[in-house]
Amino acid sequence: MYQYSENNLEQCTKCTVCTVYCPVAAVNPLYPGPKQAGPDGERLRMKSPLFYDESLAMCLNCKRCEVACPSDVRIGDIIQSARIKHSKKKPGLREFTLANTDLVGSMATLVSPVVNATLGLKPVRHIVEGVMNIDHRRIFPKYAFGTFEGWMRKQRKVQAQFTKQVAYFHGCYVNYNNPPLGKAFVKVMNALGYGVQLLDKEKCCGVALISNGFIEKAKKQAQTNINSIRKAVVEKSLPVVATSSTCTFTLRDEYEHLLGFDNRDIREGIDLATKFIYNLLCDGNHTLAFNPDAPRIRVAYHSPCHLERMGWTPYSIELLKLIPNVEFVKLDSQCCGIAGTYGFKKENYETSQAIGAPLFAAIEASECDYVATDCETCKWQIEMSTTKKVLHPIEILALAIGH
Amino acid sequence: MNREYDVIIIGGGATGAGVARDCALRGIKALLIERHDIATGATGRNHGLLHSGARYAVNDRESAEECIRENMILRRIASHCVEETGGIFISLPEDGLDFQKKFIESCLAAGISAEAIDPKEALLLEPSVNPALIGAVKVPDGSVDPFRLTAANIMDARLHGAKVLTYTRVDELIIENGRVVGVKATNTITGEKSEYRAQITVNACGIWGRDLAAKAGVTINMLPAKGALLVFGHRVNNVVINRCRKPADADILVPGDNITVIGTTSSKVPFDQCDDMYVTPEEVELLLREGSMLAPALRYTRVLRAYAGVRPLVASDDDPSGRSVSRGIVVLDHATRDGVEGFVTITGGKLMTYRLMAEWTVDLICKKLGIDKRCTTAETLLPGSLSSLEDCKRTAVSSVGAKSSAFYRHGSKAENIDSSTAAKRALVCECEQVSVGEVEYAVNELNVNNLIDLRRRTHMGMGTCQGSLCASRAAAVMAGTGKSCSAKAKADLQSFITERWKGMSSVAWGDTLREGELLSWIYDGVCDLSNKNQKE
Numbered sequence: 031m032y033q034y035s036e037n038n039l040e041q042c043t044k045c046t047v048c049t050v051y052c053p054v055a056a057v058n059p060l061y062p063g064p065k066q067a068g069p070d071g072e073r074l075r076m077k078s079p080l081f082y083d084e085s086l087a088m089c090l091n092c093k094r095c096e097v098a099c100p101s102d103v104r105i106g107d108i109i110q111s112a113r114i115k116h117s118k119k120k121p122g123l124r125e126f127t128l129a130n131t132d133l134v135g136s137m138a139t140l141v142s143p144v145v146n147a148t149l150g151l152k153p154v155r156h157i158v159e160g161v162m163n164i165d166h167r168r169i170f171p172k173y174a175f176g177t178f179e180g181w182m183r184k185q186r187k188v189q190a191q192f193t194k195q196v197a198y199f200h201g202c203y204v205n206y207n208n209p210p211l212g213k214a215f216v217k218v219m220n221a222l223g224y225g226v227q228l229l230d231k232e233k234c235c236g237v238a239l240i241s242n243g244f245i246e247k248a249k250k251q252a253q254t255n256i257n258s259i260r261k262a263v264v265e266k267s268l269p270v271v272a273t274s275s276t277c278t279f280t281l282r283d284e285y286e287h288l289l290g291f292d293n294r295d296i297r298e299g300i301d302l303a304t305k306f307i308y309n310l311l312c313d314g315n316h317t318l319a320f321n322p323d324a325p326r327i328r329v330a331y332h333s334p335c336h337l338e339r340m341g342w343t344p345y346s347i348e349l350l351k352l353i354p355n356v357e358f359v360k361l362d363s364q365c366c367g368i369a370g371t372y373g374f375k376k377e378n379y380e381t382s383q384a385i386g387a388p389l390f391a392a393i394e395a396s397e398c399d400y401v402a403t404d405c406e407t408c409k410w411q412i413e414m415s416t417t418k419k420v421l422h423p424i425e426i427l428a429l430a431i432g433h
Numbered sequence: 434m435n436r437e438y439d440v441i442i443i444g445g446g447a448t449g450a451g452v453a454r455d456c457a458l459r460g461i462k463a464l465l466i467e468r469h470d471i472a473t474g475a476t477g478r479n480h481g482l483l484h485s486g487a488r489y490a491v492n493d494r495e496s497a498e499e500c501i502r503e504n505m506i507l508r509r510i511a512s513h514c515v516e517e518t519g520g521i522f523i524s525l526p527e528d529g530l531d532f533q534k535k536f537i538e539s540c541l542a543a544g545i546s547a548e549a550i551d552p553k554e555a556l557l558l559e560p561s562v563n564p565a566l567i568g569a570v571k572v573p574d575g576s577v578d579p580f581r582l583t584a585a586n587i588m589d590a591r592l593h594g595a596k597v598l599t600y601t602r603v604d605e606l607i608i609e610n611g612r613v614v615g616v617k618a619t620n621t622i623t624g625e626k627s628e629y630r631a632q633i634t635v636n637a638c639g640i641w642g643r644d645l646a647a648k649a650g651v652t653i654n655m656l657p658a659k660g661a662l663l664v665f666g667h668r669v670n671n672v673v674i675n676r677c678r679k680p681a682d683a684d685i686l687v688p689g690d691n692i693t694v695i696g697t698t699s700s701k702v703p704f705d706q707c708d709d710m711y712v713t714p715e716e717v718e719l720l721l722r723e724g725s726m727l728a729p730a731l732r733y734t735r736v737l738r739a740y741a742g743v744r745p746l747v748a749s750d751d752d753p754s755g756r757s758v759s760r761g762i763v764v765l766d767h768a769t770r771d772g773v774e775g776f777v778t779i780t781g782g783k784l785m786t787y788r789l790m791a792e793w794t795v796d797l798i799c800k801k802l803g804i805d806k807r808c809t810t811a812e813t814l815l816p817g818s819l820s821s822l823e824d825c826k827r828t829a830v831s832s833v834g835a836k837s838s839a840f841y842r843h844g845s846k847a848e849n850i851d852s853s854t855a856a857k858r859a860l861v862c863e864c865e866q867v868s869v870g871e872v873e874y875a876v877n878e879l880n881v882n883n884l885i886d887l888r889r890r891t892h893m894g895m896g897t898c899q900g901s902l903c904a905s906r907a908a909a910v911m912a913g914t915g916k917s918c919s920a921k922a923k924a925d926l927q928s929f930i931t932e933r934w935k936g937m938s939s940v941a942w943g944d945t946l947r948e949g950e951l952l953s954w955i956y957d958g959v960c961d962l963s964n965k966n967q968k969e
Binding site: 037074 | 902
């Protein structure tokens with residue numbers, strides 16, 4: 031088995047293919063690129079922390095450098111770890127608001143009509159920009175009225191009737207902004223003969239806390255999640271399934287590489303919804319009754335960066351291709367530019383939109399009815415920047431088995 | 434062209450450069466002749482250790498005292514060439530602690546501060562150190578960059594009127610009436626032959642000094658002792674680690690610039706091998722085995738390259754290892770020793786004592802020429818050395834990495850590097866953060882003739898990729914300065930890549946082998962540098 035060494039940077043041969051694939055370096059000449067910010071810079075920082083450069087904050091942590099690397103260097107991890115270790119910039123109100131998805135989400139869902147209406151107003155967005163440095167052109171995701179967890183509590187008895195069970199890591203987005211996606215997941219799983227339950231305790235995976243510099247808080251939440259997942263995977267032998275590709279990636283890889291947790295005993299028990307369902311449909315024991323009257327739709331699939339990093343994009347693609355009423359279009363794999371909270375920040379707005387521009391053009395040219403993707407922040411970015419509505423592959427699947 | 438000088442110095446190592454500077458500062462008209470580039474012999478082929486002298490304290494009190502004095506002087510006059518890392522001498526269980534007691538006493542007697550610290554404290558001070566250690570002593574070791582040190586001496590010598598000729602080979606000494614009165618030399622680039630005359634000729638040729646002396650009919654018994662070293666890809670340690678025992682093979686681990694060096698071996702080699710030394714598999718194995726006793730991480734750390742130098746020891750006995758020979762300074766006035774007037778040899782010693790060696794030599798020159806001038810090299814700062822670089826740093830506008838690296842390398846002279854435009858700030862060498870502006874500065878101000886010279890002045894091509902990515906860019910920038918044309922650039926690239934591969938070949942396994950493959954794909958496969966596919 032391959033063992034990660036502390037000095038993973040040594041494997042870099044300086045071939046520079048990572049910088050070729052870096053979406054930021056392609057549009058922002060001020061960013062030195064993953065090679066220099068990562069293994070090259072780390073070598074200098076080993077001499078003295080004075081070599082740390084705040085330009086590393088321009089990295090959007092898409093990990094496309096790691097996908098491109100022929101030498102298996104964890105370039106993105108090196109950059110993020112350096113930020114954690116050396117950055118002198120203290121997170122402010124903006125970072126606090128963007129990163130604390132649980133806190134902000136649980137308050138916003140109580141009064142969501144007001145929050146949604148207010149954040150939709152242009153003057154308010156200008157004030158938000160003035161006070162928080164969040165770009166006024168950025169459109170916030172809408173908050174739901176009532177959480178997904180609240181809905182699930184009412185479902186408990188129904189779900190318990192299924193002999194086969196999965197634990198669902200829904201993530202903040204499903205909980206506070208998009209409960210219908212969670213409900214779609216439950217519908218599909220039930221149709222496959224699985225009941226869905228929640229983890230004992232679920233916290234935000236922490237990806238936004240990590241990228242905004244709240245490391246101690248991220249570690250605390252990770253510990254809670256690891257404990258809950260361990261209970262499900264190890265004690266109850268339940269697969270833990272998530273619909274969000276970034277949550278999945280964070281739980282599986284970032285917890286170990288950036289936060290230093292040993293999650294090896296549970297890592298293989300954490301799965302992505304599209305992969306889990308595709309594997310069920312291929313095992314010969316599971317079928318879905320597709321609705322023959324479902325309208326034919328043209329769906330363009332966008333592969334999120336963190337899903338690419340896990341190497342699981344084919345599962346989402348093949349699952350969509352199994353749906354009879356879907357006319358499938360594959361978009362070239364490229365970053366949409368938002369990278370979670372990155373694109374919300376005023377200083378990153380131009381970079382963020384420049385990165386996404388080729389993707390937006392491809393989406394418009396695809397003449398699709400819907401864009402499909404496994405990542406919620408990609409969805410925000412694409413919906414804000416194109417004329418198309420974005421659905422999760424699981425939502426498209428749920429529509430196809432509807433009555 | 435005026436070819437009359439007071440003194441001709443042969444040899445452009447640290448010693449020769451130091452003699453040239455000392456002469457120039459005392460108003461003596463000096464010419465330095467070097468057959469290759471500066472610092473190409475033993476000067477550039479050692480640890481780069483700023484010895485505290487502790488290593489010699491037990492067996493060679495005189496050398497130890499010289500070391501600590503020069504150590505303190507270099508920190509002041511060459512601050513940009515020195516890094517004050519500090520050092521520790523560790524005792525492992527198999528060493529016991531008996532030597533440590535004697536060691537500390539001897540250090541203190543020689544004026545070297547030596548403080549025993551708890552093994553736990555040693556691990557905090559240097560986390561890479563072997564955790565099995567049973568004792569540690571803190572000493573004022575550091576690291577010194579021999580290329581920069583030599584270049585700074587050359588620069589100061591020229592500023593004060595000395596003339597420096599590199600790539601100039603001395604063919605013979607001109608001897609008239611039993612007196613050396615000058616040299617006949619050939620420019621190895623143009624082939625042009627010239628004669629230079631001076632009242633005194635100084636032999637500062639290191640191990641090659643034996644051959645030069647022979648041209649004057651003088652015999653010096655020298656013992657070429659080869660020392661092999663390995664360079665690791667990054668800094669493993671930030672504090673010099675030594676073994677607290679009788680000096681032996683591979684017992685010093687030095688953090689220098691962005692890398693770590695382990696060394697050395699010691700073996701007698703024939704004179705005909707001194708010009709072209711390879712590091713053998715046995716030496717590599719020994720260095721890794723012993724090195725990982727100091728820092729276990731070395732066992733799995735990427736080795737960038739191997740190199741070897743020859744200690745110019747003057748044989749005093751027939752010790753086969755060359756280790757119990759004193760590192761003491763040897764100044765030979767061949768008038769009194771051999772009856773040959775106008776000829777002086779400076780040898781023995783070590784990088785640490787280059788300045789003192791120069792002082793003694795120039796003192797002798799002054800005596801012979803009847804000049805009454807005191808040596809000032811211990812007080813006069815070398816160009817680039819300033820107590821604080823913070824003010825200069827604030828005014829530079831490059832990236833943090835390039836800016837810090839440039840000041841690390843050139844001290845206050847880094848102010849002369851043009852970073853006014855994005856084109857000048859663009860990096861040639863990314864591993865070592867060398868900008869276009871820095872390459873141009875080196876080519877224009879630091880007497881650079883080819884890519885290998887450029888590497889010695891800037892560190893270009895000394896990083897992880899060993900020039901894979903930067904050599905061609907550097908060749909292009911050099912061509913742009915008008916110092917090169919495309920045909921010369923290609924030949925230059927060939928010799929640069931060959932030289933890089935020579936150092937890599939002894940340690941070509943794992944990532945270094947993969948790097949070598951990439952190097953060969955780029956330069957042979959894409960650029961056809963070895964002309965495999967060229968048709969006449």
